[in-house]
Amino acid sequence: xxxxxxxxxxxxxxxxxxxxxxxxxxxxxxxxxxxxxxxxxxxxxxxxxxxxxxxxxxxxxxxxxxxxxxxxxxxxxxxxxxxxxxxxxxxxxxxxxxxxxxxxxxxxxxxxxxxxxxxxxxxxxxxxxxxxxxxxxxxxxxxxxxxxxxxxxxxxxxxxxxxxxxxxxxxxxxxxxxxxxxxxxxxxxxxxxxxxxxxxxxxxxxxxxxxxxxxxxxxxxxxxxxxxxxxxxxxxxxxxxxxxxxxxxxxxxxxxxxxxxxxxxxxxxxxxxxxxxxxxxxxxxxxxxxxxxxxxxxxxxxxxxxxxxx
Numbered sequence: 001x002x003x004x005x006x007x008x009x010x011x012x013x014x015x016x017x018x019x020x021x022x023x024x025x026x027x028x029x030x031x032x033x034x035x036x037x038x039x040x041x042x043x044x045x046x047x048x049x050x051x052x053x054x055x056x057x058x059x060x061x062x063x064x065x066x067x068x069x070x071x072x073x074x075x076x077x078x079x080x081x082x083x084x085x086x087x088x089x090x091x092x093x094x095x096x097x098x099x100x101x102x103x104x105x106x107x108x109x110x111x112x113x114x115x116x117x118x119x120x121x122x123x124x125x126x127x128x129x130x131x132x133x134x135x136x137x138x139x140x141x142x143x144x145x146x147x148x149x150x151x152x153x154x155x156x157x158x159x160x161x162x163x164x165x166x167x168x169x170x171x172x173x174x175x176x177x178x179x180x181x182x183x184x185x186x187x188x189x190x191x192x193x194x195x196x197x198x199x200x201x202x203x204x205x206x207x208x209x210x211x212x213x214x215x216x217x218x219x220x221x222x223x224x225x226x227x228x229x230x231x232x233x234x235x236x237x238x239x240x241x242x243x244x245x246x247x248x249x250x251x252x253x254x255x256x257x258x259x260x261x262x263x264x265x266x267x268x269x270x271x272x273x274x275x276x277x278x279x280x281x282x283x284x285x286x287x288x289x290x291x292x293x294x295x296x297x298x299x300x301x302x303x304x305x306x307x308x309x310x
Contacts, residue, residue: 075103095151
């Protein structure tokens with residue numbers, strides 16, 4: 001084998017490895033999970049004896065998806081919950097039921113591509129914001145004089161930021177483990193998982209993403225929409241031991257925002273783990289924040305926790 005042939009094979013091998021790693025990043029980030037038979041064997045609000053209704057909604061681009069509406073007749077205060085990346089709505093049932101018991105209407109919905117919804121690529125909020133917009137429209141139609149707050153987890157926190165930027169009627173946001181810039185997040189995760197330089201692999205994965213969706217990664221930079229949220233109050237929550245979305249993403253968003261804001265860093269908690277670190281405290285702080293800013297009188301059954309900044 002000549003040196004030229006050997007060099008050519010090495011280059012081809014490196015290019016194949018480059019493409020394979022980049023496709024793996026694309027697949028894990030943007031392709032929805034395949035449906036399995038266990039998808040039908042999950043908890044619903046029925047197990048919690050909640051007053052709820054199952055609703056089917058449709059986005060402006062024609063995606064059908066499901067939602068649960070936890071009803072509090074006579075109360076306009078409404079919290080819409082957006083889950084995390086590849087998460088099902090069942091994963092947020094705990095906080096949804098807790099907020100409903102505090103007196104809030106709650107809307108908990110599924111994203112495109114998830115079980116019970118039309119199959120479509122994941123876009124980390126670029127298109128999922130359309131599901132949030134449909135959920136907001138449903139709340140306004142179903143709940144008289146709805147006063148709306150948003151609670152989002154990870155990707156759902158970004159969906160909440162992007163959605164509220166175009167919805168001035170949203171009055172308050174709780175953002176648990178958001179990222180400030182999608183490209184930056186992906187590069188950090190590639191470096192952490194593989195010890196490889198993340199930028200070239202994320203670039204090719206982003207090109208694959210554009211071919212499939214006609215969306216660029218640069219369209220998902222929630223830090224750029226913060227000015228559109230002023231002067232609405234934001235409450236950032238983040239686990240201090242988050243290995244998926246570094247706590248600095250929340251700090252960056254908190255520092256950049258010029259409206260009223262709070263931040264709660266839960267030391268030792270992993271990604272979206274603040275709720276599980278101390279469920280009662282988490283419920284009290286989130287419910288208290290929404291009670292103050294949506295005007296819910298909860299003096300008879302809600303212990304408001306003193307604000308603290310970590």
